[in-house]
Amino acid sequence: MSYDLKITGGTIVDGTGAARYLGDLGIKDGRIVAMGGAPAEAQRTIDATGRIVAPGFVDIHTHYDAQVLWDPLVSCSPWHGVTTIVMGNCGFSVAPTRPEHRDLIMRTLENVEGMSVDALRAGLGDWGFETFPEYLDALDANGCAVNMAAMIGHTALRMYVLGEEATEREATEEEIARQRELVTEALEAGALGFATSRANTHVGYEGRPVPSRLATSEEIIEIAQALGDVGGIMQATQGRGLSHDEFARIAETTGANVSWTALLASTVGPGSHLKDVEKAHALAERGLPVFPQVAVQPIQFEMSWKAPFIYEGMRVFQPVAQSDIDGRKAYYADRDWREQFKEKAGNGGKIGDRWARTEITWFPPDPAMEGKNVQELADELGQDPVDVMLDMALDADLDMRIVQDVVNHDRNEIDELLHDPTTVIGLSDAGAHASQLCDAKYSTEFLSTFVRERKSFDLEQAVHMLTQRPAQVFGIEDRGTLKDGGWADVVVFDMENVGHEGKRRVYDLPAGADRLVSDAKGIDAVVVNGTVIRQNGEDSVSAGSALPGRLLRHGKA
DSSP, X not given: OOEEEEEEEEEEOOSSSOOOEEEEEEEETTEEEEEEOOOSOEEEEEEOTTSEEEEOEEEOOBOOTTHHHHOTTOTTGGGGTEEEEEEOGGGOOSOSOOGGGHHHHHHHHHHHXXXXXHHHHHHHTTOOOOSHHHHHHHHHHHOOSSEEEXXXXXXXXXXXXXXXXXXXXXXXXXXXXXXXXXXXXXXXXTOOEEEEEOOTTOBOGGGOBXXXXXXXXXXXXXXXXXXXXXXXXXXXXOBTTBSHHHHHHHHXXXXXXXXXXXXXXXXXXXXXXXXXXXHHHHHHXXXXXXXXXXXXXXXXXXXXXXXXXXXXXXXXXXHHHTSOHHHHHHHHHOHHHHHHHHHHHSTTOTTTTGGGGEEEEEOTTOGGXXXXXXXXXXXXXXXXXXXXXXXXXXXXXXXXXXXXXXXXXXXXXXXXXXXOTTOEEOOOOBTSSTTTOOOTTHHHHIIIIIIIISOOSOHHHHHHHHTHHHHHHTTOTTOXXXXXXXXXXXXXXXXXXXXXXXXXXXXXXXXXXXXXXXXXXXXXXXXXXXXXXXXXXXXXXXXXXXXXXXXOBTTBO
């Protein structure tokens, strides 16, 4: 036998947690046909001497639902070794959507995902789908550089059934039954699962709560019964009325795995996550398949005061979110409103020392201010940081940006969460908050920080956590390991140098909109179904060519 591709001389870490070993991989027709020894000739060879050869990473928490349709290379996840993505998280799918609701869904995504609505309109064009099965067919026809799995999202589903009233009221029994029918239809067509959110930070167009936040816990539990009928994963973002008790009921009544976001360190102070850890352990002791997702890096947002996503979940910001730019300026200038904001976010406020973890990143009136720490600047001026920020924002006509470590900033606490047996690595949010963050680098951050620098995990365990573990939790059956006869999704990387270059802002979205991207270091090659899609920091495929990624209906090719 001759191979299409041979990867030689590398240290193979197969994703299962088994010990590494030196060897070769032989790949033919998209599958691994030789492991350890691969003596035959090959059309193409990659020398992996001194490198790690591992399964491609599985990212279970992305928001590429719209982007994949205009950017089938799903930049920049493959740059960091990701070969399988899961979309539709937090209930933010783009289907099912009626034509008359498309603009409302795009405006919701604009607010929640930090992406220009002009970019969404230009990128999605005439859409070409309405129902979720039609969306899956569109993904299949469009193609992708990596493997895709998609969940049906509750926000789009609710808008489809209730119309614009989805942001205003509870659903009737008939509307709940119709939603369950549509989820069943989506699952039968190949959806990986059902996703929803009750998080108060999820604010849509005109400052309204996203539709899923108007759902009662009983509505969510009833719709989720479709998972018991057909099979699939439940993904949920925790909020009032949707937490451990509801996750337990769904797992018990459906038998489905439930993965929730997000178990983060220091949400309201050091150790504040420990109550959730205790409850996660209690569910595990009952044998319930409920898996909190944890993030490997601080949740760091770069935001403009034109679109203050970080704070829009606060009640004091509700009228701000409903205002145009002039209206927002008026609130920011109003002393009474500022005092309300300070009670939550000023010195001595309820969110702790967040301003000490905040820097100014963009300030056209005086670029010398860029890079300054906000709390230090406020101390120098003898002012509250809220006053300093809002005065500067008004001076800049709101055209300024800050970057803030919002939560999950204590790496010792992150380390503990990563070691917890109930958790799974997730919440990269790749594709979301495009102008505010880029956590698609989660895999290279994990390898560089927690494996190489902190030595908290051995390499075999770390690779398992990036590959087989998330695939198993999400029911993705044929990805996440290297095995004879298995699909050849492979990443070749240099453990001594793997990492990332931080973030940079580019203007490459449709309509010229901006986003943040992160360049990888030490990723030598990325292979999807036997095709090299990246090598030496460059794409080996293009959007106009035949792409190797597969749509994983029901979690498999």
